[in-house]
Amino acid sequence: MQARIGDLAALLGGELIGDPEHTVVRLGTLERAEADTVSFLSNPRYQAQLATTRAGCVIVSAAMREAAAARVAAIVVADPYLAYARLSQWWAARLRERPAAGIHPSAVVEEGAIVAPGASIGALAFVGAGAVVEAGAIVSAQAHVGEGAFVGEGTVLKPRAMLAFGCRIGARGIVHGGAVIGADGFGFAPEAGRWTKIEQLGAVRLGDDVEIGANTCIDRGALDDTVVDDGVKIDNLVQIAHNVRIGAHTAFAGCSAVAGSTRIGRHCTIGGAANIVGHLEICDGVHISAATLVTASIRKPGHYTGVFPCDDHASWEKNAATLKNLHSLRERLRALEKKTS
Amino acid sequence: MQARIGDLAALLGGELIGDPEHTVVRLGTLERAEADTVSFLSNPRYQAQLATTRAGCVIVSAAMREAAAARVAAIVVADPYLAYARLSQWWAARLRERPAAGIHPSAVVEEGAIVAPGASIGALAFVGAGAVVEAGAIVSAQAHVGEGAFVGEGTVLKPRAMLAFGCRIGARGIVHGGAVIGADGFGFAPEAGRWTKIEQLGAVRLGDDVEIGANTCIDRGALDDTVVDDGVKIDNLVQIAHNVRIGAHTAFAGCSAVAGSTRIGRHCTIGGAANIVGHLEICDGVHISAATLVTASIRKPGHYTGVFPCDDHASWEKNAATLKNLHSLRERLRALEKKTS
């Protein structure tokens, strides 16, 4: 596959500096680019690489115009990172073949399931009775669509992804391998030292343009549904417990988790391995740092953190030991203050 | 499906206040209930909703009798949460069809496996040679029962659950999708800068009434088995390492983990994302808070915590910076105390 950089500039709505006939065959990083590579600069951290890259064409912002033009062909755009995203989509669409429409002979599609024309059901996939797979949707090899589940138009369940019975995902979504949408929420009533199961009668509803990472779990609701709004992006190994509601365009990094019945607003970002306990309200526009535990509702947009700083082990050990007596340290300080006042 | 509230009161052994002929068609939350809904109040956090709910019938404790009776029909029970659990089971049994007994034609059941009459082996499921699936057990679509594994009476492996070769689960258990019971424990001997694998010769033994969450892992033992006793409930994405032993009726919330050879007592609760290092003993009746790391054995029942409190990022940053010098702060305080004594 090859592309003229003049065509790429047109595609991205950018200004081309250089020969439009120059062709590239790859999209790559500045560091590893060759003359046949189109690359981009968005993270200032990598700016020094602009001077040394061998890339045949670099996508840059206006501020970088001169630095880029001095060396290689360039495409100047308002937002190079966004231009890179668009170009990656253009490239992927050309590099990767769409699976054929239709139902693979080894798949099991139960009676009463509706698979729209143009949808694709892969090898060894399962589609349960009463399920609906809309036009252009792809249920990949070994994926699972439970009884009565719904897969919206153009949504892709990657190999080994699972949408349990009665759950829904809207249009243009992606569910990666091993994700489990719709296992039971974790609910038990204590009864004389034992746990009595609370059957989870709700389901999971995912909006449009939602992406769910590999081996992520989103549990079905106890009574009402667990709800994930449009445009939410969830990374790998994330746990979303029952009855959680997540507002539109919020993103969860890998290994984060939200306990039951918590409501999270729109346009939030939850850092990797961050945890939010149950029954809280997190307003719109909240950003939680990696590995932070949130134990109280947050009603003001902003950036929140709670992490013990990493140190060499010996230093940590001394500080941690002192921390276990921090309260008495405060008392001693208070006593001194009194004494010297 | 509909139910007379008089019948529900009888089922729950509760006292009915109101018309026994009133019928309901759903079990729901106070907040979203309508006249055709039976609801319940157990968490005092939601008590205010009793005044505004439209529920046709509310299950309450004696203390709430008057507040409930003033408004809607009520069923008064000793423990409304437990009554809700029982009612959820009654409802689920009526709402959800049991899969048909027998072996789906697309399943692979190897020679020498024993599938009891009345057990169900779903589409594209695998049951290895020498495995036993007892009466009433369900191996759902795309689930996996390895060679020589054992699935007890009435136990359900949900779609895509996996019980590896030689592992056992007792009666009335549930294993959710993506759970891996019986992968190798993580054991290597260092040898000149490389890792030499220690083959894991043990297995996993799960007792009766055990529930295992989606994408949870329980590793097989190195020599002896990893053992999970009766009534243990484990949420999603939990890691139980090799040779761990977990006492009866202990519960693990999502994303928690226990490292190798640790023994945990009965009736413990391990909070979400909590971690317990290896080779420890945790006695009965221990409760670990979410996101806490346990690094020493615990020999006294109680509640244990270790979490950096979450704060706005700027405040956290200042406190964290000071924390890195906490030990020297203590030294300075000590010096001051000397000086002023």
Place this chain on the structure above:
Amino acid sequence: MQARIGDLAALLGGELIGDPEHTVVRLGTLERAEADTVSFLSNPRYQAQLATTRAGCVIVSAAMREAAAARVAAIVVADPYLAYARLSQWWAARLRERPAAGIHPSAVVEEGAIVAPGASIGALAFVGAGAVVEAGAIVSAQAHVGEGAFVGEGTVLKPRAMLAFGCRIGARGIVHGGAVIGADGFGFAPEAGRWTKIEQLGAVRLGDDVEIGANTCIDRGALDDTVVDDGVKIDNLVQIAHNVRIGAHTAFAGCSAVAGSTRIGRHCTIGGAANIVGHLEICDGVHISAATLVTASIRKPGHYTGVFPCDDHASWEKNAATLKNLHSLRERLRALEKKTS
């Protein structure tokens, strides 16, 4: 299966003290051993068990020679733990049957895939077009090898393991159930409050002798590949993000995670539930404690930690409350120092 201890001593290159004709039928722990068991002592924590074990033969170091010989037959070796590892391999090879070579009739192997003679493709497994499975490799039941993927000689994909399209694993590797190698990295460009997907055009390359735990995720690179070097061992439920590079013989304990583009050196160990943020450099020989968050590059080998110490809840609460004002505590101390100087 049984073994003469004289033969085991020869196998391990150790010195036998006792009757070479004595036979054992199991490899077991000191604690649970009987006369028919060969056991070992390596962890000094278990040394007291040497006096009470019923094991028919114990593998020990020279320092333990007399203690061992006084009681039972012994094999004296330089490194008992390594000897145990080797013996576990010897034992496993005899206990567990290799699956038959060839392609199970229920497997789906697409046209253009190359399965070497002697490789084994299990029941309900999928091998995509253009994939290569080398000699002696095992793709177990329900496992997945995507289009154009490569499985090296003798490598085992356990049941339900997944190697996505275009990804590679070298020779003698093991991928446990539920692991997802090659899902999309988590990359989006913000665009007017929404997330625009960055297609992940790279793949994952795993070296030789790599082991990947159950339900672990290793994401494909955005442009270049995500790379894991020879001899790396990764436990369960670990997240390795896109474009990470991991040096040879590094080990990750369960539930740990590395964010995008971080480079980790050789011979590192990452503790359970430890997290390393993105775009860092970690040099060779770094050891990170369990549950520690690493937020800056580490350029000096050593042991690093950052964990809030666990305490009884009431003590923690008092210390944590003080911690939220630690910075002002420092200011007060400073003021006092001034005052009394």
